[in-house]
Amino acid sequence: MKEKDGYIDCPQQQVILYVEKEDGTYTPIQTGSYITKNYLDDYELKRKHLEESLKKQVLAGEVSPVYYFMVLEELTLSELAARAGIRKGKVKKHLEPGYFKSLQQETLQAYADVFNINVQELLQLSTAPPDDPTKLNPEA
Amino acid sequence: METLPFKHQMAAHCESGAVTSLLNNAGLDITEPMVFGISSGIFFGYFHKMKSFTFPTFIVRNKPGSMRSNLAKRLGIKFHTEKFRSHEDGMRRLDELLEKKIPVAVQVDFFYMDYLPEWERVHINVHFIVVVGRKGSKYIVSDSYFPKLVELESESLRKARFAGGSMSPKGFLFYPESIPKNIDYRQAIIKGTKKTCFYMLKIPIPFLGIKGIRKFAKKIVLWPSLARDTEHLSHEIMKINVLLEDQGTGGAGFRFMYATFLQQASGMLNNYEWSKLSKEMMEIGDGWREISLFASRIGKNRDLGQDRMKELGAMLAGRAAAEERFFKRLKKSL
Incomplete structure (x- = not known):
């Protein structure tokens, strides 16, 4: 890749790219992320749609908030189990709203730590009104 | 405690970047591509079905951790490495090393690096950063993916160093202990390339x-x-x-x-x-x-x-x- 083609203006996400200078030597340059510059809005749109459809499932009582975050953060059942330190069979049950309701504080905390949120945010998910967008965003 | 004198540099990759910048700061003049090539970093692997991934994925580098170990073997550099059972021990040890003015590379789950934008942060247990100081409840961190030194809450660092799941870091840390005076790069390059x-x-x-x-x-x-x-x-x-x-x-x-x-x-x-x-x-x-x-x-x-x-x-x-x-x-x- 030629140096002149390597520069991308994207201050939000800087990366190092190895390019060919005019004298033929290869060198690292600090530049921006191509995909973030061009398609971040598309990524966010898809994430929003996914959040909305998962949220609907939670409110309809089909799945639990644990399921919501597991899918959103792209974790498999066994990966989530290993990270939370909870047996796989149990995690499977916690994906169902019925079992989720009876979870102890300690277990909720273990999940919240994996998702990097607080327990309140985990619990709120199944009660927030669907038209309140701030509740849909786990980082808000 | 203050921030140690440490020249931060961005790098293409976190592991070769952390290794390169630790070595550079310890006085060895070596580039990231050299570290990458000698350690047989280039690779490819496709995983259609794995229990830790929700969808097929691929890798373009060798096994995490092996850039450091291969390089050490081929250049004769000694790295001190440690893993921990308990969170407390792992955090205490890090503080002790910083007290001794030693910059330390630690393995972390990328997800908790909250100075990076949200869309970048995914659960990957094999990110490497160099910790170069502590200020109150925050650590000063040199991350190859960020343009300058940054602060990270000690609670985030703890979670990141002790995340569970596949390839969990278990508090892993390392720093160079000794670097030989005369390095035979020729041999190292050839060995690394053969393996590649x-x-x-x-x-x-x-x-x-x-x-x-x-x-x-x-x-x-x-x-x-x-x-x-x-x-x-x-x-x-x-x-x-x-x-x-x-x-x-x-x-x-x-x-x-x-x-x-x-x-x-x-x-x-x-x-x-x-x-x-x-x-x-x-x-x-x-x-x-x-x-x-x-x-x-x-x-x-x-x-x-x-x-x-x-x-x-x-x-x-x-x-x-x-x-x-x-x-x-x-x-x-x-």
Whole structure:
């Protein structure tokens, strides 16, 4: 890749790219992320749609908030189990709203730590009104 | 405690970056591509079904941790390494080392690096950062993916160092203990390259090396049947771009950095053949970059029919053929 083609203006996400200078030597340059510059809005749109459809499932009582975050953060059942330190069979049950309701504080905390949120945010998910967008965003 | 005198530098990759910057700060003049090449960093692997991934994925580098260990072996550098059972011990040990004015590299789950934008942060247990100081409840961190030194809450660092799951860090930390005065780079480069050729051409596992690229080329047509819906498929296809370009590769899935290694090595070894090979690798990288751009474009346009998947597969098969030719030539040149 030629140096002149390597520069991308994207201050939000800087990366190092190895390019060919005019004298033929290869060198690292600090530049921006191509995909973030061009398609971040598309990524966010898809994430929003996914959040909305998962949220609907939670409110309809089909799945639990644990399921919501597991899918959103792209974790498999066994990966989530290993990270939370909870047996796989149990995690499977916690994906169902019925079992989720009876979870102890300690277990909720273990999940919240994996998702990097607080327990309140985990619990709120199944009660927030669907038209309140701030509740849909786990980082808000 | 204050921040240790540490020259922060961005790098293409977190592991080769952390190793390079620790060595540079300890007085050894070595570049990231050199670290990458000697440690046989370049690789390929395709994973169609794994219990730790929700969707098929691929890797473009060797096993996490092996850049450090391979480099140490080949250059005679000694790294002190430690893992911990308890969080408290692991955090205390880090503080002790900082007290002794030793910058320390730690393995972390990328997800908790909250100074990075949210869209970048995924659960990957094999990120490496260098901790260079502490200020109250915060640690001062040198992360190759960030332009300057940053602060990280000690609670985030603790969670990140002790995240569970596959390849969990278990508080792993390392720093260079001794660096030999006279290093035989020639031997190291040749050994590293031999191993690289073995991994790419000969490794007897059907989804690794060149065989892995071929497997990817074949299996990509199955991706639509594995996705929840079009948007999910689009997300996964666009992740090809992220994995090749953004997740710390120096561009084109490490191929540009490997070309740079070969160019630097050809100078050190006075090997004209390698300078030609470095050009060839740069061109191979351009082909990978095209795949990245193609994937992001069809993903964005939701243009994800079987024809497009086949096209992508053909582009990948093209890379497999080019790399097979390349690594055969490289092997012959040794």
